[in-house]
Amino acid sequence: MTGYADDLALAHLLADAADAVSTARFRALDLRVEAKPDLTPVSDADTAVEREIRALLAEHRPADGLLGEEYGEAPASGPGGRRWVVDPIDGTKNFIRGVPVWATLIALLEGDHPVAGLVSAPALGRRWWAARGGGAYAGPDAAGGTPIRVSGVTELADASFCYSSLDGWIATGRLDGMLGIMRDSWRSRAYGDFYGYMLLAEGALDVMVEPELSLWDIAALVPIVTEAGGTFTDLAGAPAPAGDMGTENSAVASNGPLHADILARLGRPAEH
Template sequence: MSDLDLILTAAREAGALALSAREGGLKIWSKDGGSPVTDADLAVDALLKDRLGAARPDYGWLSEETADDPARLSTTRQFVVDPIDGTAAYLKGKPWFAVSIAVVENGRPIAGVVHAPALDETYVATLGGGATLNGAPISPSDTEDLEDAAMLGDARMFVHPSWPTPWPPMRVESRNSIAYRLCLVAAGAFDAAIALSSKNEWDLAAADLICAEAGAALTDHLGRTFTYNRANPLLPSVVCANRALHPLILSRVGHIALP
């Protein structure tokens, strides 16, 4: 079984578990830092670690819900996993959460799946093989102007008075899962997505490949692409857009100094 077939099968099984666990009632608590976690996050993580680890015992493992093991840094390939990306939506009964799984080699994803089980949407990509949604090829929008663009982000951020140049009117919406947001841009359902706050490798790795293979641009707010399986998995920010809008967004946010 190929890496892609392996992670696709595992993502679908994990998505089914996430849905059934939510229907059965969740135990919810807060992590250090205040973000929510549920018993289903841990159950899905355990399922994926078992399935993927048994099939590829020599691969490293990086997951939001597993204590990090530095041994991954010396492996040739790694699984980079977010068992339930968008836990806030998940625990509120909303559909905007996803299982995100990437296989990383030499710092870059070579296979990726973002599976949104409540929406029956499965985004898939392999390096050099294009990107698909439920088996059909995807590509970003052809919007060339930020005015009236369909933007995923925090509406309050765009109207903050401190911007040197005010943002034009845009149709701004939010989706809890960052991986799912990036896939929506890759598929042309939205024109761009911005998050000027830190994310982790497991939030981005699978969607990074899906965006690249679809033809969307994904960087931090300074235009830097991402490298994966680093000692510190924290990444500063996210700017994702079609190729026309991406430089227009960078010109507006590149002055910002983030921690």
């Protein structure tokens, strides 16, 4: 294991606590759901999970910074620019409808660079985790993890392509490129949120793309995909994510051999 072994162990501890809170509220008849200012939904499970993680980080890593989707940013008080980035429930719309594809995302950044990430999907009975230089793993828990690796597919005609909903691609002027990829790939499906990236890291699909994400949506995913041998950039081909809380990110994640073709097809908006 790498020099981030203690951090990954803490991430598993945070995930254990998060899972206990979220699974208790999943499909609860008294689940409370409100609309945030951006009109996206937030449940009482989202806020409860983030509060639990914040309390544990205050106990175990009081000098580290923390950015959470629901309660914002607490700057680091120690050296090194370390901060945790947390999405308490990625896939809230699935969560509130009783769809089991949702997860808690936990990342550790040094400066703007994600160096460790963990994704815990308790309703699926599965976790994925990685740290810089240590490979990527998946399993039911830390003790049951096995190495994962991206696929070796080299041609789009043989590839399984995953994407977010089409609305964002329409808004960015890249719908034509998206439809072209969907026509030319072997299979296309929208599995949603974190899940496409994790299936990519496991080699079950070959490309995952999204046009608009926040830092907490993406930070934990990057180490897992890249340590599994994949490539992760934004639509311009720059390393993702951008580290600023207010910066909108885009994501092109692939097994590597397909990356240049996908970027060429999606990199420029259509001219009208």
